[in-house]
Amino acid sequence: MIVGITIRNFKGIRELVDLPLADFHVLVGPNGVGKTTFLDAVDFVRDCLVNGPLSAVESRHIADFNDLTWMRRGGVIEIGLKLDLSAQYPELTDKLLDYRLALRLDERLGVCIDDELLTLHSFHVLRAGEPLGSSRSKPRRLLGKTSKGTDFYARERGTYQDSFNFGLDKLALALTPPDEERYPTANAVRRFLMQGVRYIQLDSPAMRLPCPATRSTDLELDGSNLARVVGRLLENRDAPGAWTKDVFRKVAGETGNASPRWPEPDSPVAHWVSHLRYALPDLTEIGWARREADNAEYLLLRYESGLEAPSWVLSDGTLRMLALTLPAFLPPEAAVYMVEEPENGVHPKALEIILRSLTSIPGAQMLLATHSPFVVQHCGAKPLLCFSRDEQGTRITPGEQHPMLENWDGAPDLGIVFAAGVLE
Secondary structure, three states: OEEEEEEEEEOOEEEEEEEEOOOEEEEEOOOOOOHHHHHHHHHHHHHHHHHOHHHHHHOOOOOOHHHHOHHHOOOOEEEEEEEOOOOOOHHHOOEEEEEEEEEEEEOOOEEEEEEEEEEEEEHHHHHOOOOOOOOOOOOEEEEEEOOOOEEEEEOOOOOOEEEEEOOOOOOOOOOOOOOOOOOHHHHHHHHHHHHOEEEEOOOHHHHHOOEOOOOOOOOOOOOOOHHHHHHHHHHOOOOOOOOOHHHHHHHHOOOOOOOOEOOOOOOHHHHHHHHHOOOOOOEEEEEEEEOOOOOOEEEEEEEOOOOEEEHHHOOHHHHHHHHHHHHHHOOOOOEEEEEEOOOOOOOHHHHHHHHHHHOOOOOEEEEEEOOOHHHHHHHOOOOEEEEEEEOOEEEEEEHHHOOOOOOOOOOOOHHHHHHOOOOO
16 A cells, blocks of 8 residues: 655645555545645556556646646656555565656656656664665665666566666656566556556446446446446356356356346345445345347346336436445455545435445555545544645645644534534
C-alpha cells in the first residue's frame, strides 16, 4: 500500500512533503481545497505509467501543461510515493520502496520526464528516526532515468546494472524488463502502480447497458462491466456453491446463450445479496444473463414480488450501491481504491452498507473523499485528513492532530462538528 506521499507544484498543491498514510483515510474539507487534486496525483502516476506522460497530461482536458502546475506558473511537477508491499511479497518485509516521478515541459520535446527514481530503504533504520537522506539510511537504487533519457536497471542479485535509452517521453518503471529474477522488486512496484491504483468514477448510464462478453472480468473504474465481474464470481470453481464451467456449458447449450443463472447458497454472490438486503429488504437474488442477439451480459435483480429487473431498469442509486459494495466480496488483491462522495444518490441505509464494504475490501487501501456528516460520524476522527487552503496552497491536517479535535471529548458528535464547518 501507499504509506507516504509527496506532491510538489501540482494544481492547487504547492508542496506536500512525506504525508504518512494508513490503510483507510477519509478526506474532508470545503470545495476547492485540493481533495480531488490529492487523489488525482496518485492516479496521474498510474496514467503516466500506463499511457505515457503526454497522454496523462492531455487526458486531464487542459489547455497546456502549465494548467497542471501551482498557480499556472509552470515548472516541474513532482510526485513521490512511498510503498510497503510486504503483504504481497514477504521478501520485502521491513523494506520501504520510494518511487519519485518529476515531469516538465520542454520547448522542443514537449511534456517529458525531468527525473525518475525507484529506491529501496530499510524500515529498521527509518524506525530508529533516521531521515531518508541520512548516511545510515542510504538507499539502494533499483532503477531510474538520467537527464539525457538513459534508463538504468540494477540487478537485485549482484552489482551489475543494465542500461537502455528509451528517451525522455517514456517511464523507466513502465518499461522494466519482465525478468523476475533480475528485477523482482521493480516489477512488483510496476504491477502495483499500473494495476492496483483504482480511482473509481462510476458511470450510471454505461452501467445500465449490457456488457460485451469481450470486456475484462476485473471491475472497471466506471463500473460498466459489473455483469462480467458477477459472472466470473458465479463461474469461480474455488468459490463455495459456484457454477463450474461444465455446468455453465449445459445451461448455455451449443449456442452459448445462457439462461439466467443464480447464486448457490454460501457463494460470494449470495453473501453479497445478504449484505445488500439491509438497504433492499425485498431483494432475494442477483443473477447473471446473456442476451441471445449479441452475447452481451447483464445483471438481473430478483425481488420477493417475483419481479426480475434487468440492469437497464435500475436506478442510479441502486447501480452505485452494487458497484461500491461488490469489491468487498471479490478475491483479495493488493490495490488502493479512491472514491469521491459515495453518498451521492443513495439513501442513508445504502450509504451505511457502502461504507461497511469500502472499509473491508480484502487486501486493499481506501482513500475516500466526502462532504457527508454521516460518513464522518461513521468513520470517526482517526482516519480523517482535514483539507484547508491558504496563500501557500493546500494544507492537510490528520484528524487527531486538528486543533479543534485535540481536546474534543466526543460531544457534540463528530458529524455535527463537521457540518458546522469547525474542521475547515
